[in-house]
Amino acid sequence: MTVQLLKQRILTEGVYLGNGILKVDSLINHQVQPDLMGIIGKEFGKAFGQYKIDRILTAEISGIMPAIMAGLELNVPVVYARKKRPITMSGHIYLETAASHTKGGEVHLMVSGEFLHSGESILIIDDFLASGETLLAMARIVKSAGAHLIGVGCIIEKRFEHGRKRLEEAGYADIPIVSLATIAHMSERGIVLADD
Numbered sequence: 001m002t003v004q005l006l007k008q009r010i011l012t013e014g015v016y017l018g019n020g021i022l023k024v025d026s027l028i029n030h031q032v033q034p035d036l037m038g039i040i041g042k043e044f045g046k047a048f049g050q051y052k053i054d055r056i057l058t059a060e061i062s063g064i065m066p067a068i069m070a071g072l073e074l075n076v077p078v079v080y081a082r083k084k085r086p087i088t089m090s091g092h093i094y095l096e097t098a099a100s101h102t103k104g105g106e107v108h109l110m111v112s113g114e115f116l117h118s119g120e121s122i123l124i125i126d127d128f129l130a131s132g133e134t135l136l137a138m139a140r141i142v143k144s145a146g147a148h149l150i151g152v153g154c155i156i157e158k159r160f161e162h163g164r165k166r167l168e169e170a171g172y173a174d175i176p177i178v179s180l181a182t183i184a185h186m187s188e189r190g191i192v193l194a195d196d
Contacts, residue, residue, distance in 0.1 A: 003043050006036060007181045007193055010156065016186045020130070020161060028127055028155060029062045040180060041069025044125060044153045047178045048074060051150050054120035055079055057142065059109055059134055066155055067125040074123075079116065081109035081138060094144045098137035109137050111145075118146030129154035129179055132163030136170055151175050157182045159194060 006027075015023040027033055044066070056078045058067035064080050071078040082089065092113035100107045116122070122142045124135060135152055142149045149172065157164065157179035164177055182194040 003039060003180050005039060006155070009033075009036065010181055010183075011191055011193065014191050016188065016191060018188075020158065020186070022156070022158065022183065022186060022191070024156070028065070032065050037065050037069045040066045040155055041071075041073045043180055044070035044178070045073025047153060047176065048123055048151050051123070052121050053123045053150065054117075054147075055115070056123045056125050057081065057111070057116070057138055058125050059083075059138060062127040063125060066127060066153075070123070070125050070153065076123075077115075078125075079111060081111050081141065083107050083109065085110055094141040096137035096140045096144075098133040099131070100133070107134075109134070109141065111141050113145070116141070116145035116147055120145075120147040121150045122147045123151050123153065124149065125153045127155050129157040129163045129167075129177070130161040132161075132166040132170075135163065135167060139167070139170070139172065149175060151178065153178045153180075155180050158186075159183060160185055 009027055013026045017023050053074055053076050055076050056067045056071050059081045067078045089112050094111045096109050097106045124138050139149050159182050184192045184194040
């Protein structure tokens with residue numbers, strides 16, 4: 001099985017909800033398909049295997065599973081940014097906010113200083129690259145920790161929301177930004193994937 005399975009399932013199971021929102025709850029956002037996540041992890045392993053990576057950073061909750069599968073392939077720990085601070089998260093934390101299109105407001109992203117260290121090489125893995133807000137917030141966390149962002153991997157990129165351009169304009173044009181499936185546009189008539 002290859003990443004082509006992911007693309008086929010996006011086309012057959014993805015639902016356009018209007019306002020740029022793609023529902024893929026049967027694949028990655030509510031129900032998780034282990035076979036598909038295995039493929040996703042292997043693809044990220046191939047894409048980033050040549051880099052020195054100390055840990056993977058993601059955001060809860062939909063980023064956790066692809067990040068874990070990538071971590072398994074790359075043999076590195078996975079840290080996920082929490083959206084609510086639990087009582088167990090004591091000491092120094094890195095906190096950023098990001099606008100969330102699907103949540104209809106801002107979300108907080110918090111990472112304990114225990115799990116990000118100065119000088120480390122960090123790979124960000126997430127479910128979507130859309131506006132880039134969440135990814136930019138995680139990139140700011142990496143920078144605040146004095147660590148180095150060495151790449152970004154996303155399952156699905158919505159090209160028409162220009163998140164890749166925003167990442168590049170924010171100073172990340174020199175790192176690999178890998179999307180496994182890229183959506184050129186969506187409408188009530190269906191989902192159209194980019195050729196690349």
